[in-house]
Amino acid sequence: REKATILDRDGIRRALTRIAHEIIEKNQGVDRVVLIGIRRRGVPLALRLAEKIEQIEGAEVPVGFLDITLYRDDLTRLGPQPQLSRTEVPFPVTDQTVILVDDVLYTGRTVRAALDAIMDLGRPRAIQLAALIDRGHRELPIRADYVGKNVPTSSREIISVQLEDIDGQERVVILET
Ligand code: 5GP
Numbered sequence: 001r002e003k004a005t006i007l008d009r010d011g012i013r014r015a016l017t018r019i020a021h022e023i024i025e026k027n028q029g030v031d032r033v034v035l036i037g038i039r040r041r042g043v044p045l046a047l048r049l050a051e052k053i054e055q056i057e058g059a060e061v062p063v064g065f066l067d068i069t070l071y072r073d074d075l076t077r078l079g080p081q082p083q084l085s086r087t088e089v090p091f092p093v094t095d096q097t098v099i100l101v102d103d104v105l106y107t108g109r110t111v112r113a114a115l116d117a118i119m120d121l122g123r124p125r126a127i128q129l130a131a132l133i134d135r136g137h138r139e140l141p142i143r144a145d146y147v148g149k150n151v152p153t154s155s156r157e158i159i160s161v162q163l164e165d166i167d168g169q170e171r172v173v174i175l176e177t
């Protein structure tokens, strides 16, 4: 059941514009800054941020992708463990500031897996995290440096992020299950 619209098309655009400015400000420009989107919806978000940064700063930011999928170990009945399935990072990360981009930040387990994957690729100068939505309920000591919107959720609610590139429309809504 659809409960509420959190961001409409303009809301998403404005949040990404603000985050692009924050990235530039925090890093005093984007020299040695790279973006890595977490599939699936982190990818269009990372591409849009790169485009906005280029418009604002006149500098190109490389964009890579990680595919991290939930994997449930049915034998041991452990909780879902995010696992890396594919990496498309066609540039070195060593001495770069890597900004991870995802649509929703929840327990932090996906980001933890992404940190592992990035550190397997090299030795970044720093890793930062951008999330369109932070829905709370962290289970690890992980926080986002850039947040589109904080949305405290109950365990019965999930966030539906709909992006033109993937979903044919552009909005973020809370669903009650
Ligand atoms: P975490 O690993 O932090 O528990 O969950 C984050 C990952 O799961 C993200 O990649 C995100 O896409 C997905 N995710 C977790 N909760 C939600 C949610 O409520 N809505 C959506 N759209 N994705 C979620």
Ligand code: MG
Pocket: 038, 039, 040, 041, 102, 103
């Ligand atoms: Mg995801």
